[in-house]
Amino acid sequence: MVMALGPLLLIFMLGLGVTPPTLAQDDxxxxxxxxxxxxxxxxGRNDRYCETMMRRRGMTSPCKDTNTFVHGNKKKIKAICEAKNGRPYGDNFRISTSAFQVTTCKHIGGSPLPPCRYRATAGLRNIVVACEGGLPVHFDESFFVSNKHSTDQS
Structure with missing residues (x-):
């Protein structure tokens, strides 16, 4: 009986050794x-905010063309990947069912080399993300929120 458990125990232990890197990769x-x-x-959510945040977050070498920062609660953002705060959108994406305060930073300089200059646009928007393992891993786009439920893309 002990001999029969040996190979199973070995497979189990090898499985434990392989699982954490996979989870760490998702994280x-x-x-x-x-x-x-x-x-x-x-x-603040102005041009200076964008220039500072883009530099702090390592997106200015070269200057990233456009980036959106989502403000608020991480749990609400994670919940987009579940039915709690999201629904399927297109192929492999989810759109939030609640709106988020966001700041979109657009590069306004001619050169992709620093110093990078950005124009800020702040607003309340539904956001679209890609999810893996129940977590958002890619910001795709956002839509202005209005009383008419407009879907003006930005």
Missing amino acids: SRYQRFLTRHYDAKPL
Whole structure:
């Protein structure tokens, strides 16, 4: 009986050794999403905010053309990947059912080399993300929220 358990125990132990890197990889994509697109409580949402945040978050060498920062609660953002705050949108994406405060930063300089200059656009929007393992890993787009439920893309 003990001999028969030996190979099973070995397979089980090997499985444990393989699982954590897979989970860590999923978490690293989520962490990258947060670094690029999440700022809970912004101090101002103007051009200076964009220039500072883009530099702090490592998106100015070369100057990234456009980036959106989502403000608020991380749990609400994660919930887009579930029925709690999201629904399917297109192929492999989810759109939030609640709106988020966002700041979109658009590069306004001619050169992709620093110093990078950005124009800020702040607004309340539904956001579209790609999810893996129940976590957002890619910001795709956002839509202005209006009383008419407009879907003006930006």
